[in-house]
Amino acid sequence: MTHPFLSEEWMEAAHGIREKYADQVPPVTTVIKINQVIVDVPFGDGEVRSYLDTSSGHLVMELGELADADATVTTDYATAKAMFVDQDQAIAMQAFMSGKIKVQGDMMKMMAMQTAIPSNEFTDTIADEIKAITAD
Numbered sequence: 001m002t003h004p005f006l007s008e009e010w011m012e013a014a015h016g017i018r019e020k021y022a023d024q025v026p027p028v029t030t031v032i033k034i035n036q037v038i039v040d041v042p043f044g045d046g047e048v049r050s051y052l053d054t055s056s057g058h059l060v061m062e063l064g065e066l067a068d069a070d071a072t073v074t075t076d077y078a079t080a081k082a083m084f085v086d087q088d089q090a091i092a093m094q095a096f097m098s099g100k101i102k103v104q105g106d107m108m109k110m111m112a113m114q115t116a117i118p119s120n121e122f123t124d125t126i127a128d129e130i131k132a133i134t135a136d
Helices: 008-020 077-084 089-097 107-116 121-132
Strands: 033-039 047-053 060-063 071-076 102-105
Touching (some): 008 060, 077 089
């Protein structure tokens, strides 16, 4: 079953996928806390606030906001989905250069996110499974 990206149902399904492989992915050694404001969302009131936090040694993505975030990233739904679900770094760079991604706070932490998340066959499997639960 598929769910809209960042919906409560999607977040619950994505948590289940990440938990299934939690002991098989390398730890994240860089602490990064980033709030995200996603606009033009096709459900709810049109905006979703979520965050990424690696302080536990794992990538945690939750709905809500962190009080002590290093940075806040604001972008539109389509760009966020391309970055997080499709993992299209070219779109992310184009969006940033064209002003579709706005960053407030520590830009270096934002840039560190690209290289801080380790990759192995299980992180690739997680990405594929998350893509499979995401509605078009």
